[in-house]
Amino acid sequence: MLTKLKYLGLSITSFAILFKLMSWQYAQYLLITGLSFLGIYFLIKVFKK
Secondary structure: OHHHHHHHHHHHHHHHHHHHHOOOOOHHHHHHHHHHHHHHHHHHHHHHO
8 A cells, every 4th residue: 555655646746747847737736746645655654663
């Protein structure tokens, strides 16, 4: 489950960066969502140990 969360966050963040470079709409929402998934993943990983 954690690997799926990590890869989901990475894929959303990479699409958000592409959206930002192309100046398309909703890039900021994708970036916030993707980085939030990555933040949740790293928080779970830190407290799991």
